[in-house]
Amino acid sequence: MNYLIVDDEPLARARLQRLLQNHPHWHKLxxxxxxxxxxxxxxxxxxxxxxxxxNLPGHSGLELATELRAKLPxxxxxxxTAxxxxxxxxxxxxxxxxxxxxxxxxxxxxxxxxxxAKEQQTQAKLSASIKVQQGGVLTWVAVADILVAQAEDKYTRIYTQTNQMLVDNSLKSLLQDYPHHFIQVHRQTLVAQHAIEFVQSKDGQHNIKVRGITPLFPVSRRAYSQLKAK
Known part of the structure; x- marks a missing residue:
């Protein structure tokens, strides 16, 4: 687990660092x-x-947490704290x-x-697969390989680097089950957070480019503001 320490008192930072050094799988960034x-x-x-x-100079730790939560969900x-x-x-x-x-x-x-334990659960979810029915054949796709998910009639179209396919999973369920993987950029579109290449705005329209996929995908104004703030 990688971490940052935020405290305006050097002695307090050093004290916490000493305690964390007793846990070899934790690494200070x-x-x-x-x-x-x-x-x-x-x-x-x-x-x-x-x-x-x-207690931090300027913004409080609570205000900082609110900003961090918006940028890094x-x-x-x-x-x-004392x-x-x-x-x-x-x-x-x-x-x-x-x-x-x-x-x-x-x-x-x-x-x-x-x-x-929470991080292990997250990683286990991302290593999971979802069921796909293609041409009468049942297959499975790893969640980590899904780059885009778009609502399409009663189904959801998912994109990987090599394929597109329809699944029964709704956007809501995908976002709820895998919040560390997907981010909602439009009411009909989820994209993998790690695969975002850039966000652009032209003639009042906002779009996002996802690594490995040619077309651009529309971005809502609200999502555009959040993405540009990151």
Missing amino acids: GEASNAQQALQLSVTLNPQVVFVDI SLHIVFV HPQFALAAFDVFAAGYLVKPLSEEKLAAVLLQLS
């Missing part, structure tokens, strides 16, 4: 002392977890954990274990 640095590093490095203090946010009274507000922004200073090694270990 960087650290930040304020919300702006944290946001820039998160977008650039794409960590799996960010440990965030509540799959990111796990863990608050590390203020227990903000716990309910933290979970309003879907915090994955809330640790109160001084840090308890046991409580930190419990949060890390929970996050590792």
Whole structure:
């Protein structure tokens, strides 16, 4: 698991880093002392977890979490703070954990274990396959290979780098089951987050290019604003 530490106190960052070094499968990508640095590093490095203090100069940790959630929906946010009274507000922004200073090694270990289990579940889902009926033959397609899914009448057309096919799965169910893989760019279209090449706007129309697929796909105005902010 890759992570960032965000705290304006160097001693607090060092303390958390020492505790995390006891967990060999956790790797630090960087650290930040304020919300702006944290946001820039998160977008650039794409960590799996960010440990965030509540009290930060400028934007608070809660405000930072709201921005991170909008830009990186799959990111796990863990608050590390001296203020227990903000716990309910933290979970309003879907915090994955809330640790109160001084840090308890046991409580930190419990949060890390929970996050590792969630990540394993996510990876297991992405390694799953969905059923496809093609020419009377039943086959399976790995979710990780699906680059685009588009609503088409009562079915959904999925695109891989080499093929197109119809499946019974709705867009809603695909997005709900695999939120770390897909992002909705239009009410009729999902695309794989990792396969986005670029987003363009021309004559008031917004489109997205997906790696390995020739046609451009339409993007709603709302989705365009969110994608450009990333």
